[in-house]
Amino acid sequence: MAPPVADRVAELTGRAVAALAPLGSSHAWELYRAELADGADVFVKALPDGTPDGEFAGLFATEAWGLEWLGGSFGSPVPEVLGADERTLVLSWVSERPPTPEAAERFGHQLAGMHATPAEHFGAPRDGYIGPLPLDNTPRDSWPEFYAEQRLLPYLARATDRGVLTPADVRVIERAIDAIGDLPGAPEPPARIHGDLWSGNVIWQDDGAVIVDPAAHGGHREADLAMLALFGLPYLDRVRDGYNEAFPLAAGWRGRIALHQLHPLLVHACLFGAAYRITALNAAQAVLGEV
Structure with missing residues (x-):
């Protein structure tokens, strides 16, 4: 069985998770806001428990690659990738502002x-x-x-x-x-x-x-x-x-x-x-x- 989401986030970031708040779901994965022990907030995508190993193979690694690749261009507006594995993606938290x-x-x-x-x-x-x-x-x-x-x-x-x-x-x-x-x-x-x-x-x-x-x-x-x-x-x-x-x-x-x-x-x-x-x-x- 896959370890809990908080444990996976801690392993990927190297920082303990102080709190994990669910944000709903998108397609087949779950979304969270995690507060790390040092006070930083991060955004988490995770495959839910029960998702068979190998389903959506490479999904989060590919998204991480895409963000880093786009981020290599001049002024590219993407979040920072903090970690990814087969079941979890962790990104820097981005707070939204009203459009102007x-x-x-x-x-x-x-x-x-x-x-x-x-x-x-x-x-x-x-x-x-x-x-x-x-x-x-x-x-x-x-x-x-x-x-x-x-x-x-x-x-x-x-x-x-x-x-x-x-x-x-x-x-x-x-x-x-x-x-x-x-x-x-x-x-x-x-x-x-x-x-x-x-x-x-x-x-x-x-x-x-x-x-x-x-x-x-x-x-x-x-x-x-x-x-x-x-x-x-x-x-x-x-x-x-x-x-x-x-x-x-x-x-x-x-x-x-x-x-x-x-x-x-x-x-x-x-x-x-x-x-x-x-x-x-x-x-x-x-x-x-x-x-």
Whole structure:
């Protein structure tokens, strides 16, 4: 049996745990705020007791790698990784502040700095997860091939197997995937991207933001900005203003938002079912210019 969460946190940090407060759960793991004996607070993700060994293999080590990799870029706004093993991840505690226009512009600068740091390939040196779903990060030199074959087709197949999409839906989405090679705009090198940057993964600070729960890889930088728009982010226009001031987006980026949103929408269809069927279909139709 795995040792209790407090014991695992103590082993990973080298500091005793004075208190452990549950914060609920996310997907298949539990969340905690731990107070260490020296008074520091930390954030903890842990697989619950009873999770079979090997399930979600490498999940927390991959998240730790992603945060450290993103943190190696200029001004990257990520928490500090304090320890990780197969069942536990410990991060520095980040207190949230109310969003402001000034913080949004600063966040845009931070995100631009992160994206300006190159990645070696599209993909990553290790496979990952997006939420609880596996993510194929096999390195590629072509973004259209990477996006079609490793970000869209696997989740289209999974959503179809779940019965979320009709055969007619699948044909529309497949046509959008077939069109990707003609749509990405001017070629861009792979950037270090968060990969799952919805608004819930943005923790506002007085001078910008901290981003958490990455599906980090070398990708197209427009993907992070498109996902920020998908579920609504306060002061998104100010984020874009700050971003464009530091690292201007390529011409035509607005017309590619639906293209980059198709991946997270298919992931959500896999995770949450038919509630995302129409939204994913609408995104595919927008890619094809049919809406």
